[in-house]
Amino acid sequence: MAKQLPKTMVTMKDIAREVGLSITTVSRALNDHxxxxxxxxxxxxxxxxxxxxxPNAMARSLQNNRANAIGLLIPPILHRAYDAFxxxxxxxxxxxxxxxxxxxxxxxxxxxxxxxxxxxRLARGRRVDGLxxxxxxxxxxxxxxxRRHGLPFVAFGRTMGPQDYSFIDVDGAAGVRQAVEFLxxxxxxxxxxxxxxxxxxxxxxxxxxxxxALSRAGISYDDRLVHxxxxxxxxxxxxxxxxxxxxxxxAVFASGxxxxxxxxxxxxxxxxxxxxxxxxxxxxxxxxxxxxxxPLTAVNQPNRRLGEEAAELLLQRIEFxxxxxxxxxxxPSLTHRRSTAPPRDYVRTMPLAQ
Numbered sequence: 001m002a003k004q005l006p007k008t009m010v011t012m013k014d015i016a017r018e019v020g021l022s023i024t025t026v027s028r029a030l031n032d033h034x035x036x037x038x039x040x041x042x043x044x045x046x047x048x049x050x051x052x053x054x055p056n057a058m059a060r061s062l063q064n065n066r067a068n069a070i071g072l073l074i075p076p077i078l079h080r081a082y083d084a085f086x087x088x089x090x091x092x093x094x095x096x097x098x099x100x101x102x103x104x105x106x107x108x109x110x111x112x113x114x115x116x117x118x119x120x121r122l123a124r125g126r127r128v129d130g131l132x133x134x135x136x137x138x139x140x141x142x143x144x145x146x147r148r149h150g151l152p153f154v155a156f157g158r159t160m161g162p163q164d165y166s167f168i169d170v171d172g173a174a175g176v177r178q179a180v181e182f183l184x185x186x187x188x189x190x191x192x193x194x195x196x197x198x199x200x201x202x203x204x205x206x207x208x209x210x211x212x213a214l215s216r217a218g219i220s221y222d223d224r225l226v227h228x229x230x231x232x233x234x235x236x237x238x239x240x241x242x243x244x245x246x247x248x249x250x251a252v253f254a255s256g257x258x259x260x261x262x263x264x265x266x267x268x269x270x271x272x273x274x275x276x277x278x279x280x281x282x283x284x285x286x287x288x289x290x291x292x293x294x295p296l297t298a299v300n301q302p303n304r305r306l307g308e309e310a311a312e313l314l315l316q317r318i319e320f321x322x323x324x325x326x327x328x329x330x331x332p333s334l335t336h337r338r339s340t341a342p343p344r345d346y347v348r349t350m351p352l353a354q
Contacts, residue, residue, distance in 0.1 A: 010053040018047050069103040070314055071128035073119055075135050084257070084286030085303050089156075092307030093132060100315045102129075123151055129318045132156060132310055136167075138201045152321070154314040156306065160201050166317065168310045168328045172202050172283070175299040175332040176209030176253065177216075179281045182297075182334060183251045184217045187342045188279060192242055192249040194235055194259040195228035203228065206255050206283060225249055235262035243270050243278070250343040251279040257289050260296055264339070275341035285335055294338035301332040 016026045021040070029036045029044035036044075047053075072093060074086060090106065097104045107122050119142060123131060129152065133142060136157030143165060146153045155167040183191055193210050195203055207226070214221055227238045235254075239262065242249055254260035260282035267278045274280055274294060282289055285298040313326055 010051045012053075014051060015044060015047050015053060018051065019043055066129050066318075067127050068101070069105045069128050070097065070130045070132060070311060070318070071105045071107060071122045072132045072134070073122055074106060074108045084288065085284060088286075088303035089134075089307035092304035092309075093311035094307075096308045096311035096315065100312075102315060104311070120145070124149060130154070130314045132314060136201050137199050138204060140201075152314060152317045154310050154317065156310050158201055158205075160204060163327065164325070166313060166326045168306060168313065168326075168330070170202075170301045170306070171329050171331045172205035173209035173212065175283060175301070175334075176206045176255075177213045178209075178332075178334050179283075179297070179299050180210055180213035180253055181217070182336075183253070183279060183281060183340065184213065184219070186251075186279065186340060188251040189219055190222075190225065190247065190249040190251070192225045192239075192252040193227070194230055194238070194252060194254045194256075194263065195226070196230060196256050196259070198228050203255065210253060230259060232258045232262050235259045236266050239263045239266040240270070243267060243272060249278070251281070251340070254280065254282045257282055257284060257286060261288065261292060264292060264296070275339050276344060279340040279343075281340060290337070292339075297337045297340040298335050299332050300335045301330065306330065 012023050012026050012030070015030075016023045019026070021029075021044070025036060025040070026044055029041045030048060032041060070093075072090065090104070094104045105122075105128050107118060122128060123146060131146065131151060131153045133140075133146075133153050133155040134157065136155050136159060138160040140155075140159050143153075143155070143159065147165075153165070155165060156169065158167055158169050180191060191210075191214075193207065195207060197203060207228070210226075211221055225242070227235075230238065235258070239252070243266065252260075252263050254263055260280055263278070264274050264280055267274050267280075272278055279297075281297045281299070283299045284303075285300040289296045289298050309328070313328075317323055
């Protein structure tokens with residue numbers, strides 16, 4: 001049997017030969033320039049599809065002085081590349097890039113110490129036309145760096161100071177306030193709070209929501225119930241200490257899925273039932289949260305849509321440098337599951353708000 005030769009790449013010259021037009025006309029037709037008749041443009045696109053033509057990305061980038069790609073740096077502090085958040089967020093960003101004919105370049109930082117170097121390498125390496133900035137810090141030097149070097153960016157998150165840049169963020173304060181108010185409506189008064197690193201601005205917003213909910217209900221803030229800067233093992237140790245005290249919390253709000261799972265596991269190891277002895281609510285939903293035992297009540301943010309909108313906004317800023325700033329705040333919802341219930345021996349005197 002004769003060996004089949006590899007199929008050669010179709011070029012604009014092949015399309016021009018097929019339709020009987022110049023290469024210049026074919027190029028302008030493929031890029032939908034108005035000076036080419038609509039009928040001609042349709043013909044050229046039809047022939048391009050039939051011949052399975054795909055533009056040469058390298059040649060196109062040289063022509064328009066662009067990389068035709070945006071970058072997303074995955075930091076190691078909070079996330080792993082396979083986290084539910086990243087899978088959804090990346091999926092949305094990639095879909096937006098595909099729609100705009102661009103690529104999404106992912107760069108995963110291997111160590112915390114190397115994060116700054118890798119960020120600058122990606123920002124100045126001319127491999128991307130702009131950056132999606134995630135895990136925004138309370139005071140984030142990356143924003144000033146990108147401004148100085150003139151690289152378009154969109155932040156997923158907000159700093160605590162001036163916010164004179166485009167961002168998309170989740171209203172963490174509103175989400176946590178909604179969750180804690182729900183626990184209070186169930187009858188809980190001692191509600192623990194488990195948080196992650198306070199260097200990130202979303203930590204401050206989420207704690208603000210917790211404090212607001214307590215204040216609105218006339219419940220005093222007790223800093224003995226609030227623990228931040230936690231990893232999974234640290235959360236296990238903290239919950240073990242809290243749950244053996246005489247005035248132990250009857251509910252816990254966890255600002256990350258690994259914290260909620262640690263709380264749930266620790267309660268079971270001490271012979272406590274979730275939710276009869278301890279109600280658990282978590283910020284951000286996902287397969288791990290929904291598949292836990294019992295499934296966790298969760299503050300739900302639309303991760304895929306957030307990635308899609310952030311990428312769309314960045315691509316528009318790259319195409320049209322003078323577009324006005326866009327600052328979008330998304331209010332999350334609360335998904336009720338079986339990890340929450342009234343505390344033991346609680347007698348309800350008022351109906352639960354719907």
